[in-house]
Amino acid sequence: MADTQYVIGPDRRAAPRILILLALLAASCARYRGPELPGAPAPSGGPPVTIRALLPQGRVVSLDLEDYVIGAVLGEVSPAGLQADAAERVLEVQALLARTYAIAHLGRHAAEGFDLCSSTHCQAFVDPGHAGAATIQIVRHAAQRTRSLVILATSGPIEAVFHASCGGHTSASTTVWPSAGYPYLRGVADPYCVRENEAHWTWTADAAELLLALRQHAVTRVATVADLKIVERDEAGRVTRLSVGVPGEIIHASDFRTAILRAFGPRSLRSTRFSVARRGSRYHFEGTGNGHGVGLCQAGAIARARAGQSTEQIIRTYYPGTHIGNLEARTRGQASIH
Numbered sequence: 376m377a378d379t380q381y382v383i384g385p386d387r388r389a390a391p392r393i394l395i396l397l398a399l400l401a402a403s404c405a406r407y408r409g410p411e412l413p414g415a416p417a418p419s420g421g422p423p424v425t426i427r428a429l430l431p432q433g434r435v436v437s438l439d440l441e442d443y444v445i446g447a448v449l450g451e452v453s454p455a456g457l458q459a460d461a462a463e464r465v466l467e468v469q470a471l472l473a474r475t476y477a478i479a480h481l482g483r484h485a486a487e488g489f490d491l492c493s494s495t496h497c498q499a500f501v502d503p504g505h506a507g508a509a510t511i512q513i514v515r516h517a518a519q520r521t522r523s524l525v526i527l528a529t530s531g532p533i534e535a536v537f538h539a540s541c542g543g544h545t546s547a548s549t550t551v552w553p554s555a556g557y558p559y560l561r562g563v564a565d566p567y568c569v570r571e572n573e574a575h576w577t578w579t580a581d582a583a584e585l586l587l588a589l590r591q592h593a594v595t596r597v598a599t600v601a602d603l604k605i606v607e608r609d610e611a612g613r614v615t616r617l618s619v620g621v622p623g624e625i626i627h628a629s630d631f632r633t634a635i636l637r638a639f640g641p642r643s644l645r646s647t648r649f650s651v652a653r654r655g656s657r658y659h660f661e662g663t664g665n666g667h668g669v670g671l672c673q674a675g676a677i678a679r680a681r682a683g684q685s686t687e688q689i690i691r692t693y694y695p696g697t698h699i700g701n702l703e704a705r706t707r708g709q710a711s712i713h
């Protein structure tokens with residue numbers, strides 16, 4: 376998801392914070408983990424204790440993993456508006472995601488002198504000194520309750536990708552990023568995010584500007600978009616391939632969305648779960664969801680926490696077949712959150 380690749384959403388722009396109740400309207404926060412998903416391999420040695428993080432200001436700091444987790448949770452979710460018990464579970468979920476993601480991608484920027492950046496390429500990170508005392512306290516407690524715990528598959532820490540809202544069904548990683556096949560990143564039905572949030576969006580674009588964006592980002596070399604049409608969808612309803620009306624010119628939907636987001640910003644094509652129709656010289660898109668749609672749906676997780684589901688239930692729903700385990704003990708057994 377290097378900047379030049381598929382960083383999406385708030386991606387290189389402002390570090391997004393999902394406002395929980397306003398939820399998916401903060402669609403601009405569409406955070407996507409780009410198609411270049413498989414990142415650095417998980418470390419083979421002992422558990423890391425230090426993360427070298429590139430802060431938004433361009434400074435590199437060395438942090439204890441647990442301190443890093445606090446900043447990453449602050450960067451990726453806000454407990455505002457949630458009842459205390461639901462907030463605790465949401466923050467626990469996000470702490471597990473943050474820790475698991477950091478472990479799985481440690482050294483991702485090693486060539487640049489640090490481990491993880493603070494954009495959606497890696498994980499958003501907010502300096503705890505910039506957050507309110509009350510927020511810091513509950514985030515810190517969530518990190519402590521999940522200390523050293525990560526989400527594990529039989530292969531080790533999972534690719535803990537997540538997105539703002541799936542719009543009703545998550546997608547398998549292989550349909551969004553064809554080279555990224557993980558058994559726990561499969562599509563699951565998710566009525567929760569739809570129930571609690573307005574996930575519907577619309578966006579229109581001039582046909583000529585659309586073509587320009589696609590050409591600029593090397594998605595197509597055709598001279599004209601004769602007729603933009605959806606060729607294929609996955610089981611979740613996400614578009615996987617489109618035709619521009621030129622024989623043999625098929626575009627993968629992730630590439631299409633990446634080009635659109637780069638050209639028009641994070642509030643344009645918020646997801647690939649859309650339909651499209653031409654009206655005169657403009658294309659009209661209508662869709663649901665926000666983000667790539669793979670892995671955990673933050674809006675759904677929040678709604679599930681509010682409905683009383685446990686942290687473990689939420690994790691297991693979005694990452695089927697995984698479990699929460701203790702990284703330091705190198706165990707694959709179950710672990711509970713205290």
Ligand SMILES: [Zn+2]
Nearest residue numbers: 491492496497
């Ligand atoms: Zn990065």
Ligand SMILES: [Zn+2]
Nearest residue numbers: 541568672675
């Ligand atoms: Zn969802």
